Amino acid sequence: MKKWLYCLVSVCMLALPGWAAPLTRLDSLRQLGRWPLTVQLAVATRRVTPATAPLVGELVRRPGVPRAVRAELLANLAGHYLHENQPSLAIIQMLQTRRMALADHDSSRLSTACEWLCYAYSLLKDPRPGLRYGQEALRTVPAHDPDQARRLTGIYFNLADCAALIPDYPLAARYYRQALSLTRQTQDSANTAVALASLATYALRQQLLPQAAQLLDSAYASYPPPRYLGVQLVLDLLRGTLARQQGQYTAAVQWLEPTRARARQARQLNDELQALKELVPALSQLGRYREALLHQQRLTVLRDSMFEESSARHAREMHTLYQTQEKEQQLARLRLRTQARETLLRQRTLLFVGVLVGVGLLVTLVIVRQRARHILATTAEALRMRNRIAADLHDEVGTLLTRVSLQAELLRQTQPAPQPALDRLLTNSRAAAGTMRDIVWSIDAEADTVGALLDRMRDHLDQTAVPAGLETHLEASGLHDHDPIAPVMRQHLYLVFKEAVTNAARHARGATQVQVKLEKTPGTLQLTVLDDAPAAPAPATRSGMGLRNMRQRAEALCGQLQAGPVPGGGFRVQLRVPA
Known part of the structure; x- marks a missing residue:
């Protein structure tokens, strides 16, 4: 009776306004093991914040946490890393979720994990693993899922983004057409417009201007106002780009100038950057060189600021990875010290018992001492293995991260074309992530x-x-x-x-x-x-x-x-x- 009363009180506390977001309160997570399973699941499904992310990371590694609770914590932690634009850390959490889903034969969770892996690899500009996980997500979506169409739409969009990065535009267009068919079935007008706009983009890249204009008109017609700001910016930007490629520079400026202003007001820097790239040559063709020069200066500032932000983001991600490994090593050392103290205490206890009992227990004492030697040998072997892992991490990943830092510093000092240095930075970051994955795989039991x-x-x-x-x-x-x-x-x-x-x-x-x-x-x-x-x-x-x-x-x-x-x-x- 007391147990059920405690469950009822705990659920009521979660429903109160002061307890509406237990993940923002560190005490709720620190005492997670004292809650009933239903309340633990309720806490685990709450959104992870930057303040609670370190504690959630410790909970998913802590033994004794129920498997269902660990799965929810891993998924929410991965979502937090994706929101913070740290896809490498999100991939680590989603790979664990995928392994758990495979072991539990949970197709719904497996499909979700693979969909997020596809999206994370597209953010890392590493499309081939993203395509592989996206196709696995398609195969594992449950047929009885009531939200199947929406999930399939998201997977097709992610697959199209990965295909465009290869680049394989016919494959990307095929995925977008499949997403378009699903959005029309579910009457999702916003995503229908996005799919049509993406197809229009590929038509523009192939210089199929009439086809691109037709697709863009269909996108406007399928999603009447009022539109989401992001979709409106995409459609207007495509309209201006199409007008510029058709030689209609005045119409292009009329579309692109308001689009640039709205994007800047909404702090949509990527959309503003794309609008400026199209606006500068259109103004130059019209002879409005002063305006073109002002926009070119703004374009240069945007590129520099976005590059610095990207470099800082990668540095933060690598720092977080390093801190995670450092905490795991500290926990390993703490476990070793605890085992050593327990072994020493056990030896002293057995020795004291042997002295009291006398000669009759000498054989037992010898057996126990042999067992103690075996435990010490096993502990020493585990310590050597961890030392070798630490050496691999230092020699491999440390060197690559040093190169990333040096090249980032060089890019800050050079003028003004950062693209080659950025390519080298991305290459080194991928190499560091690949080396980290190899080492983690090598110690995975x-x-x-x-x-x-x-x-x-x-x-x-x-x-x-x-x-x-x-x-x-x-x-x-x-x-x-x-x-x-x-x-x-x-x-x-x-x-x-x-x-x-x-x-x-x-x-x-x-x-x-x-x-x-x-x-x-x-x-x-x-x-x-x-x-x-x-x-x-x-x-x-x-x-x-x-x-x-x-x-x-x-x-x-x-x-x-x-x-x-x-x-x-x-x-x-x-x-x-x-x-």
């Missing part, structure tokens, strides 16, 4: 299977060999996806494979394909990476730091590494280790 290793290999082939123009083929022989594999074996095998594939993509001139084979024979596990590069005039060894690292990893596994050219053309890296 849920990935200790052959299937997880093969999936990771396929992802790296798609990201490295395919962009280099190489056809890929991955074959596994004598292995099954559910077969377990030791963490050390999995990490070294993947890093040797990654180094060999990267060398093939960078140095195998004239190669058209790369073949990877992982096979298990009695007592032996063998990894082979072979490309078909033409034979070089002189013997090619591709020796260097990468080959030396691969040999060291082979020695760590008590195995053998053979690397060298193949008669008739090609280069082969073969690792053979005891199974």
